[in-house]
Amino acid sequence: MDIDFSEITLDNNIRIVLSEFSTTNAVAANFIFGVGSRYEDDEFAGASHLFEHMLFKGTKKRPSPKQISSVIENTGGVINAFTDKEITGYWANFPKENTLESIDLFSDIIQNSLMKENDLNLEKNVVIEEIKSSLDNPYSLCNLNFEKINWKNHSMGRDIAGSEKSVRSISLSYLDTFFKKFYTPDNLVVSISGNIDKNKVIDQINNNFINFKSIKKNIDNPVKEILGFDQISVDKEMEQSVITLGFKSPSYMDEKKYALSLISIILGESMSSRLFEEIRENRGLVYDIHSSINLHSDTGVIYFEAGVDDKNLFEVIKLIFAELDKIKNSNVDEIELNTAKKLATGRLLLRLENSRAISGYLGSQKIVSNKITDVEEVIQKINNVSLYEITSLAKEIFIKEKLCISKVGPKNSKFIDFSNISL
Template identity: 30%
Template sequence: MYKRIKLENGIRVVCERIPYLRSVSIGIWVGTGSRSENPSNNGISHFIEHMLFKGTDNRSAREIADSIDSIGGQLNAFTGKECTCYYAKTLDSHADIALDVLSDMFFNSRFEEKDIEIEKKVILEEIGMYEDSPEELVHDILSETVWEDNSLGFPILGTRDTLFDINKDKIKAYMNERYLPENTVIAVAGNFDEDKIIDTIKEKFGGWNVSGKGSKGIENAEFKVNSKIKVKDTEQIHICIGFEGIAHGSDELYPLLAVNNVLGGGMSSRMFQKIREEMGLVYSIYSYPSSYRNAGLFTIYAGMNAEHLEKVVELIIKEIKTLIKEGISRDELEKSKEQLKGNYILGLESTSSRMNSIGKSEVLMNNIYTPDEILKKIDAVNLERVEQVIKRIFCLNKISFSIVGNIKKEIDIGKIIDV
């Protein structure tokens, strides 16, 4: 069972005690990411995430790492489009150390100018590494393409230009606007003494009060029919085809997930079996839905030799047309639902994944569904709801795409759709 409490200053605490395990995972979730940025500070959420590991008033960067390494734990963080998380996983007997280190990083980081300049170089290398991975880059370009001129399309890492403009004043201003108690969730999952850990959280975080004004709500992101090609000297061509998806928190995500399993969600899916296994035209092909607040995206990815590009796109469109015309069978639906349930339950068998699940749900939706509630939502998916979601998502006159690779000629997907 989950326990949810709210501290007097507005911080939400969500706990799930799992007494038969010997680990505990603790995460500090802040409801801010690249979607909360603007064209002049893009990348600052991710930059701040890096800087919290660079030293505090009480610990050097080395001492932060040693504090958790010396007890056999893990300390890390990640930034997404809509949230940032700082987390530690340790033995249950060391939960107090994890909270002490995390709270020290969160409140006492120094943000020294020399560290800021060093970290700019590190993130520049990260951007360079990402640009050298076209199979990853093409997904980011699709986001930029479908949400052009909206912060949801911003790259999480930022750009070289925006990175150089980040300084201590900008960091402090952004944190005063976004790092607020009411925008923060502390999630704990694993084996812990409930009263003790809540008392410790109150001690570490209860006195946090910020005089910042807060920030305006998120803008709606309108899906745009668009295309973008990045010419790059690569052996393979990488393409992402995008449809408007379903927003975070909608129950229609479950029939879409069921459809995704059948279309391109795994090795037994239609696209994988037809285009890779039977025809050998691609090395990798898959599909997946992404959901955000008030927005969503359904993506199909394929990587192939340049000479096969048009044929692969033609086959993908053919599979989508078949899906629109014939839907999926009852057997496919039942198999897909079992896949969803299995993947979901297996994904909850570690304290870090449980902490991720409850923390993200609370910070983005202010709500947490129990595993039983999730399984009921999957079970409630039927052929009628599947048909409705297929009609809603797969609109062939609302397709966007991105391509990365050594493109020699113009690609007209509109013509291919009419094949």
Template identity: 30%
Template sequence: MTSSEVARPAGGAARAITRTLSDDPLGGTVRRTVLPSGLRVLTEAIPAMRSVSFGIWVAVGSRDETGPQAGAAHFLEHLLFKGTNKRSALEISSEIEAVGGETNAFTTKEYTCYYARVLDEDLPLAIDVMCDLVADSVLAAPDVETERGVILEEIAMHDDEPGDEVHDLFARAVYGDHPLGRLISGTEETVTPMTRRQIQSFYRRRYTAPQIVIAAAGNLDHAAVVKLVRQALRGTPLDTDPAAPAAHRPATPAVRTRPAANLVEPKETEQAHVILGCPGIDRTDERRFALGVLNNVLGGGMSSRLFQEIREQRGLAYSVYSYASQYADSGLFAVYAGCAPGKVDEVLDLTRAELQRVAATGITEGELARGKGMSKGSFVLGLEDTGSRMSRLAKGELLYGNLMPVDELLARVDAVTLDDVNGLAADLLARPMSLAVVGPFDESAFAAR
């Protein structure tokens, strides 16, 4: 690792600190600059590309809301595109689209991201527009009312998608009233009374320079990106006094999960949607590489045990898979299946039997090799575009406080042993399982299971 300092203009006491994090043979040169305000800028230069993905990541998500604020982070994400002191909503979208670019945003439980993808020659425009909307949105009262209606429609649309709804129901089964168990969008009951003042307060208290990571990947020059970011933020609320970057969200104390529960959302659907699972591990747990292998073996692809048993051999479901979600201090492991209502019992019995079998006897050497190959291949193939590389930079900085080189990550997967996976399986899959079901069932249909 090498480092160098980039001084502010004459007369300024604070200095921006720039470091070269890696010169990855599987990617480009990664550099990181910490501005005096505590805002961080990371770039990966990939000269072979003709595009750049630029993202502004804020370490604020739905878990940072109080109960009455539920949905504020997502509401704010919508509102920042509605206009700034320099641009109207139409100008924000038209300036990017006029050069063939695209821009969007998303909110998760632990962070929010605003991003654009443009031709390399249009990166200065993207930086100016995106920094403007994140740093200096006006949150006009009429726009609050307009977006309130849009978000309520989004919530209603989500309620009409049982395949999505069941995942939220499962989170509530595991986490209960904890913020990790709540809807990212909030509910009609929390969004309807939310005021502009509440959203404005959330915006200015949470969107501070030390909480923000800016990441870009593609055909770019790091020093030029830093200069453009500083110009775009000059005079905005993010152009603040010197401060240290915020530490990444701590892993302790661990989130308290509720006892295993069965939750049913009665709905007249042609297909039942079921999730069976348990609390998992947090994202810094050293066993996360073994978990990736275990997940691949159980339900990570068409060759997985659950897919072969439930779909290929018995034809009980079209979609069946397992997945792991990881947070700073907790996680989930679950199996999803969509099947005819009359087949739910058989699908659940087969799923439980397979999980118990793997917990008791583990996986085979052949499955270990296949699971490791899937993990490595999917990771490397996922780095084939600038958007995924930009996301990797930001998540490494925001969620872990460091960027693990590609070769090191692949080596960590290679180092997973059969004992690692089987030990994790014996622990994880023996935990009490919660069940979430959306379909044509009574609320008490699964109470005794």
């Protein structure tokens, strides 16, 4: 599968990625900025997320949230946004006839948000409720605590939404400073896919952002890897324990990420994975157990999550370690590796079956690495991963010094010290 796309950089340094195909009536647009929670000051943690919310509160042209959302929703489309650790994105799906109007909408909210004090106070309350909801969810809390100890005192370890205290401290004046620092043309990628007229789209973006001035600034906040085992345990009113167990891994920019993705698939990304088969199907110790990877520009993590009866927790962790040890000792054969490759490549192809997925795929790559790897090249890189690379990477990352364990368990559950566990 080849995605036909073109790239252009406007005079003010906005990067545009366009993918045109006439087999659909839909169009998807992503306006992605290279800013997220890792670039925030501790005192004002959550500013990226709060600012994202504020852009939907109104502009002079469209002074209410309803007047903003209705531009897309009244066509049958969907509009939303997201904030991550390194990027913030505003996206929509809509019929092809509404492409130019939708571009006008995004340019309007990005450049002309009213930013009213009353709206800010209201939205702070919304975000704080969102934070409380995450802290009430055992899986979310467990993952947040894992990130905190995995990245120690770095901003990567903070909740993307911030804390109630930090959100309360964010003022309109600070958001104005934040906007001027991070919401600049050189820090924006516009990715649009679907049934579009490329020339009209480029002209519309250029005209709408003609006064959007570029001020190049250094916004790096590199991660210095701190090795050493760590663990955290929290008690809540609940029936079972939840664990997040993870290891520091190669980053998004590292070619080892392809081998890492296959290791994660082999271990826990399907019902036929090793951990699901051994711990759920063969032993009945959990309802769900799975693995995931989170990759960022200069750091990454592979982690395992499970909900388990507290009395079986130590056994489950030992079983996870046993599977990691097998991979470190060349236990994977060509058949299992090829199966993982088919899953990885098939999932990628299926994921890119619509305009929104393609727009996100192209835009997120461009904003993070400033380059786009074609789908066929990604598939080739996955298929080129060898058994030796799997074993070597497993030996590199599955070590005690890169391990962190987070547990959220029932009130009065027994504290388990994992520091002496062998790996």
